Amino acid sequence: MSVQIKTVDIAPRRQTFGHVARRLGGDKPASRYQEATYDIQATANFHYKPYWEPEFWTYDTRKTAVVMDDWYKPIDPRQYYYATYNIARANMNQAVDRNFSFVEERGLLVKISPEARAALERGLLPLRHLHWGGNMNMTEMCQRGYGTAITAPCIFSAADQLGMAQIISRIGLVLDSQSGTSLDAAKKTWLEDPAWQEVRRLIEDSFVERDWFHLYVAQTLGVNGVLLDFIYKFAEPAFADAGLSVAMLTEFMQDWRAEESRWSDSVVKVVAAESGHNKTLVSQWAAHWIARAVEAVKPLSEALLGDGGKAAIAAGEAARLRAVALGLAI
Amino acid sequence: MTVKKLGLRQRYEHMTRGLDWETTYQKMDDVFPYDSFEGIKIKDWSAWEDPFRLTMDTYWKFQAEKERKLYAVLDAFAQNNGQTNLSDGRYVNVVKLFLTGISPEEYQAHRGFAFTGRHLRGAGARVAAQMQSLDELRHLQTQVHTISHYNKFFDGIGEFPHMHDRVWYLSVPKSFFDDARSAGPFEFMIAIGFAFEYLLTNLLFVPFMSGAAYNGDMSTVTFGFSAQSDESRHMTLGIEVIKFLLEQHPDNLPIVQKWVDKWFWRGHRLLGLVAMMMDYMLPKKVMSWKEAWDIYFVEAGGSLFQDLERYGLKMPKYADIATEEAEHISHQNWAVFYQYTHAAAFHTWMPDKEHLDWLSAKYPNTFDKYYRPRWELWAEMEKEGKRFYNMALPQLCQTCQIPMAYTEPGDPATICFRATQFQGETYHFCSDGCKDIFDGEPEKYVQAWMPVQQIFQGNCGGPTVLDVLAWYNLNAGADNMDYTGSPDEKIWKEWHPDADAARKAV
Numbered sequence: 001m002s003v004q005i006k007t008v009d010i011a012p013r014r015q016t017f018g019h020v021a022r023r024l025g026g027d028k029p030a031s032r033y034q035e036a037t038y039d040i041q042a043t044a045n046f047h048y049k050p051y052w053e054p055e056f057w058t059y060d061t062r063k064t065a066v067v068m069d070d071w072y073k074p075i076d077p078r079q080y081y082y083a084t085y086n087i088a089r090a091n092m093n094q095a096v097d098r099n100f101s102f103v104e105e106r107g108l109l110v111k112i113s114p115e116a117r118a119a120l121e122r123g124l125l126p127l128r129h130l131h132w133g134g135n136m137n138m139t140e141m142c143q144r145g146y147g148t149a150i151t152a153p154c155i156f157s158a159a160d161q162l163g164m165a166q167i168i169s170r171i172g173l174v175l176d177s178q179s180g181t182s183l184d185a186a187k188k189t190w191l192e193d194p195a196w197q198e199v200r201r202l203i204e205d206s207f208v209e210r211d212w213f214h215l216y217v218a219q220t221l222g223v224n225g226v227l228l229d230f231i232y233k234f235a236e237p238a239f240a241d242a243g244l245s246v247a248m249l250t251e252f253m254q255d256w257r258a259e260e261s262r263w264s265d266s267v268v269k270v271v272a273a274e275s276g277h278n279k280t281l282v283s284q285w286a287a288h289w290i291a292r293a294v295e296a297v298k299p300l301s302e303a304l305l306g307d308g309g310k311a312a313i314a315a316g317e318a319a320r321l322r323a324v325a326l327g328l329a330i
Numbered sequence: 331m332t333v334k335k336l337g338l339r340q341r342y343e344h345m346t347r348g349l350d351w352e353t354t355y356q357k358m359d360d361v362f363p364y365d366s367f368e369g370i371k372i373k374d375w376s377a378w379e380d381p382f383r384l385t386m387d388t389y390w391k392f393q394a395e396k397e398r399k400l401y402a403v404l405d406a407f408a409q410n411n412g413q414t415n416l417s418d419g420r421y422v423n424v425v426k427l428f429l430t431g432i433s434p435e436e437y438q439a440h441r442g443f444a445f446t447g448r449h450l451r452g453a454g455a456r457v458a459a460q461m462q463s464l465d466e467l468r469h470l471q472t473q474v475h476t477i478s479h480y481n482k483f484f485d486g487i488g489e490f491p492h493m494h495d496r497v498w499y500l501s502v503p504k505s506f507f508d509d510a511r512s513a514g515p516f517e518f519m520i521a522i523g524f525a526f527e528y529l530l531t532n533l534l535f536v537p538f539m540s541g542a543a544y545n546g547d548m549s550t551v552t553f554g555f556s557a558q559s560d561e562s563r564h565m566t567l568g569i570e571v572i573k574f575l576l577e578q579h580p581d582n583l584p585i586v587q588k589w590v591d592k593w594f595w596r597g598h599r600l601l602g603l604v605a606m607m608m609d610y611m612l613p614k615k616v617m618s619w620k621e622a623w624d625i626y627f628v629e630a631g632g633s634l635f636q637d638l639e640r641y642g643l644k645m646p647k648y649a650d651i652a653t654e655e656a657e658h659i660s661h662q663n664w665a666v667f668y669q670y671t672h673a674a675a676f677h678t679w680m681p682d683k684e685h686l687d688w689l690s691a692k693y694p695n696t697f698d699k700y701y702r703p704r705w706e707l708w709a710e711m712e713k714e715g716k717r718f719y720n721m722a723l724p725q726l727c728q729t730c731q732i733p734m735a736y737t738e739p740g741d742p743a744t745i746c747f748r749a750t751q752f753q754g755e756t757y758h759f760c761s762d763g764c765k766d767i768f769d770g771e772p773e774k775y776v777q778a779w780m781p782v783q784q785i786f787q788g789n790c791g792g793p794t795v796l797d798v799l800a801w802y803n804l805n806a807g808a809d810n811m812d813y814t815g816s817p818d819e820k821i822w823k824e825w826h827p828d829a830d831a832a833r834k835a836v
Contacts (some may be wrong), residue, residue: 010411012482013821015617018489018803020592035478036471040437044495045779047508052364058441058511083397090394093387132349136448139460148437155444155463162457163631165388174345178335183344191351204355 002193023072033079038072040148040154061277063147066271066278071147073274074267078153078259084093084155089163092252095265096167099248100174108245109174116242117175123238123304124246125172125186126196129233131165133203133218134158138221144212153263160260164253171249198296199227213271214285220291225319226312228257230297234311238304261322269326283328290330342383347376350453362451368514371579374643375452378574381566382458389461392559393468398555400472407549417545418613419484419822420813423676425477425550426486428538428676430505432733433473434494438507439522440466446515455574458567459519465560472556476549484818486675486810489803493675496790497802498781499603501731504776506600510593512774518590519571524609525593527561528568530633532626533601535557535561537608537616544614576641583642587768594646595763598655599730605660606667609689610681618692621658648763651739657693658742661701666735668708669720669729672795675804677813680709717812721795723782728757728775729764736760752776 015021019039024030046057056063061071068074080088103109112120137278138158145151149223169183176182209215232253239246247254272282294316300311305311306308323330336344336712353361365372384392406412416422443463447456463524481487494500510521526534539554541547572590575582605619627649635645663679671678681689686705724733738744748759752772759765768775784790791801799806808817 007409008411010414010483010825013484013817014482014488017478017481017487019491021488032475034777039491040434040470040474042434042438042439042491043493045501045504045784046510047501047505048774048780049777050512051367051514051774054835058508061654082393082464082471083401086390086394086397089386089390093390096387128349130658135349135460139444139448139456139463142463143441143448151441151444152467155440155460157446158444158460159386159389159464161794162349163462165349166385166387169345169348173336173341174613180336180340180348183348186729187348187351191354195725201355204353204361207353207361208356261585 013131021044031079033081033084034074034082034167037075037148037152041146041151047279059146063144063146064188064211066213066274066281068271068274068278070148072149074270076153076263077266078263080153080156080263081233082152089160092203092255093163096249096252099251099300100170103245103249104174105268108243109171112242112245113240116240119238119240119304120171120175120242121182122189122193122195123235123300124231125168125175125182126190126193127228128165128168128172128186130199130227131161131168132224133206134161134219134313135165137203137206137215137223141212141216141219146212150267157260157264164256167249167252171246174249193303195299198299202227202292202296213282216264217282217285218289220268221286221319221323222293224257224261224264225322226290226293226315229318230254230301230312230315232257234315235301235304259266265322265326268323268328272327279329280328283323283330286328288321288329290316290323293319339383342380342385345385346380346748347453348753358451362449365451365515366451368516369581369585370516370575371581372575375455377577378452378454379570380454381570382459382461382563384461384563391466393464395474396556396559397468397627400552403552404479404549407552412546412548413480413483415546415548416613419818420611420677420679421541421545421547421613422480422484422488422818423813424538424545424607424611425480426484426676427603427611428550429473429477429487430490430493430497430500431603432534432538433470433477434491435503435507436466436470438511440464440470442507442511442518442522445511446518449515450519452608453808455713458570462523462564462567463565464624465557468560468754469557472553476553479549483821485805485808487818489675492803496781497675497804498726499732501779501781502603503600506596507730509596509774514806516575519585520575520589521593521596523564523568524572525590525597527564528572529594529631530597530601531561531565532630533622534604535602536626537622540616541608541612543722553567561785564805572638572643572669573641576638576643578797580642587643590643591647592767592770595648595652595761595767598652599732599760599764602659602663602732605656606657609660609692614686618642618689619660620656621691623653628653639735645688647766648761649835651761651763654739657696658700658737661689661693661697662737663732663734664700665704666724666733669718670724670733671786671811672719672806673799675802675817677811677815677818680705680712690723698741710743723785725758725762725781725803727760728778728780729759729767731780732740732760734758736762 015027020030020034023038028051039060043153051059076304124263135158138154142151142154142158172182172186190200206215206218209218232250268282272279294312298312301307301309301312320330348812352358440463443459443466447463450456477487494504510518539551540734542550575586667674668678686702690702708718726733734745736746740748746761748762748765750757750765750769757768785798791797796806804810813819
């Protein structure tokens with residue numbers, strides 16, 4: 001027997017919006033993701049050319065060289081809209097707070113060896129600036145990209161990059177007893193340490209990339225795929241006795257990378273699969289930025305691990321395999 | 331050794347602007363190519379006061395909590411058929427106007443704040459703009475989800491993005507936001523951040539949400555309450571932007587003044603749709619447009635500009651004309667939509683006696699003299715089976731794109747026409763305010779996609795009204811025309827047979 005509350009049933013006259021029904025192939029119940037995403041961005045009859053980019057309309061498919069019949073093909077497998085995105089991140093962040101409390105209460109980062117501290121200061125803390133660069137790029141793709149299916153997750157990703165820059169900053173504040181000195185030092189390292197300069201050059205070069213999908217490939221396969229993975233996956237031995245604490249404090253990044261790459265990989269895969277033209281371009285871009293990222297991170301690999309750049313090469317190899325699995329010719 | 335701990339403010343600065351650096355491998359002017367052409371001079375971005383010190387973790391936490399609560403209410407509203415508890419079926423037309431006219435602009439604001447969130451050179455300002463970009467996406471998406479339930483039962487809602495790009499009156503809000511989006515980053519911040527989100531927000535957001543509260547629309551008003559803390563953050567950003575620009579350099583004042591004048595007037599024209607909604611479309615009235623204008627613009631706006639006077643900023647040009655128009659604008663707009671009801675995706679009606687008396691009381695200087703006789707005549711014509719439709723396409727103002735139906739300042743019996751010659755063509759305007767805006771940037775406004783001209787040029791599906799409605803995806807006979815006799819009315823009466831019988835008995 002079950003409890004049955006009687007409710008008034010009123011038959012709806014339609015299930016969803018017209019534009020959503022056309023995409024579903026009929027008037028069927030649609031998900032909140034679909035209703036919040038499909039065809040939201042304006043596509044026609046714009047009024048004025050932007051002063052700052054008069055060669056294009058505000059929303060214009062010509063802002064990238066890849067061509068899609070429909071920019072609502074590369075949808076988000078996570079089906080994020082604002083609510084589900086924020087709830088997911090708030091949940092992940094509860095673990096961050098627990099982990100910081102755990103490490104701070106036990107003084108785990110206070111007790112580490114000088115070698116580990118030096119490696120964190122040189123190898124991890126400057127990464128907050130690279131995340132900040134990622135934030136700039138994802139925001140740019142949100143504003144210049146085409147179609148809500150891809151631009152909405154871009155602003156989520158921009159927020160993620162900012163959030164990760166702030167987690168790294170919190171690690172610095174734990175290391176320097178909340179004085180901020182380690183963050184000032186990390187900025188100096190980012191700006192001056194030869195081990196970081198090719199990484200900085202790479203991200204600065206990406207800031208001026210005008211083709212937004214080219215930028216998407218550079219950021220997701222090059223920066224996230226090689227540079228971030230190098231630090232978070234390959235450089236752990238450098239952090240020596242702080243390794244476990246760092247792994248705890250950067251759990252967010254591990255979870256984020258696994259989750260976001262489901263989206264970013266699937267977008268690359270769908271766009272490349274659209275045509276030979278797209279595949280050629282995306283493959284060239286991926287090959288270029290992965291190779292650049294490997295070269296850029298080699299000095300860091302040597303500086304942190306003394307490995308002659310082997311870990312950098314391994315990170316690049318993993319990124320290439322990933323790209324090949326997405327259907328790219330590399 | 332004692333370590334000096336950071337204060338909260340310094341800690342926040344490390345978390346945001348401390349992340350930024352002066353690029354050296356690429357020139358800063360190439361990384362930020364759009365922040366100089368407007369002529370705004372910034373001496374020192376570090377003087378920017380972060381308007382709300384939110385780190386991402388706090389943002390996620392607050393916003394997730396708000397979303398959980400909001401969606402619980404939306405689910406309950408749908409499960410319990412909350413749409414049957416509205417004050418009247420007519421109310422849904424407010425929701426239609428909101429989703430077709432306002433929500434797509436929330437989306438435009440989302441993309442626009444992503445633009446300034448990337449391209450303002452100051453990192454503090456960028457972070458604030460990015461959070462607003464996220465918030466604006468939230469507003470679009472939650473509005474779609476809120477109104478999705480109404481779409482299941484009522485007409486005129488289901489094609490909102492398609493209509494937004496095409497329908498004649500929706501080009502009023504669309505061109506407003508296209509204007510802001512095609513401007514530089516500083517003008518965008520003044521247009522949307524200051525003029526729209528600070529100066530005029532109480533005349534846009536609040537009337538819709540209060541209207542929902544008064545008319546039993548529990549889901550929309552819950553959205554409103556949920557968005558309130560976002561809106562107050564946006565207001566703080568808007569006021570910070572204008573103060574910052576004015577403090578940075580005296581040369582910024584004339585530029586900012588010109589933008590404030592422009593965006594005030596453009597906002598005033600856009601708000602005419604809200605005025606009409608408040609005075610005519612809400613079955614249960616909150617207050618009249620005139621009352622709202624007096625409270626939120628004359629009083630609150632007045633003291634705001636008193637506060638800004640120390641920077642040399644003056645009240646927007648034509649503020650006095652706008653205040654005079656507050657006695658007329660809702661009536662003149664409703665007259666337009668009544669005449670063109672066959673081409674609108676919401677329903678119209680002539681006010682009943684009780685409503686007419688309310689308008690007479692709220693507008694003692696104008697309603698009985700200029701508008702009540704016309705409404706009574708039109709109601710009489712309806713009774714005689716001669717309901718008045720205007721089948722001629724109206725002339726549109728080149729700037730605001732509203733049909734030329736507004737009257738001369740000081741002379742409510744004469745239609746106001748203004749014109750400008752530019753490159754051998756004549757352009758027409760509804761007001762001095764709109765003409766001045768055109769004259770300030772004629773190369774921009776000649777580009778406008780003018781719905782009526784586009785119909786005449788054959789770009790809108792064909793020569794007949796039905797051709798154009800089909801091109802709009804407007805379901806003729808259901809989405810348009812009077813409420814009386816509409817499928818909306820039919821379904822409402824099915825839910826409320828007793829109310830209908832009671833009305834007939836009277």
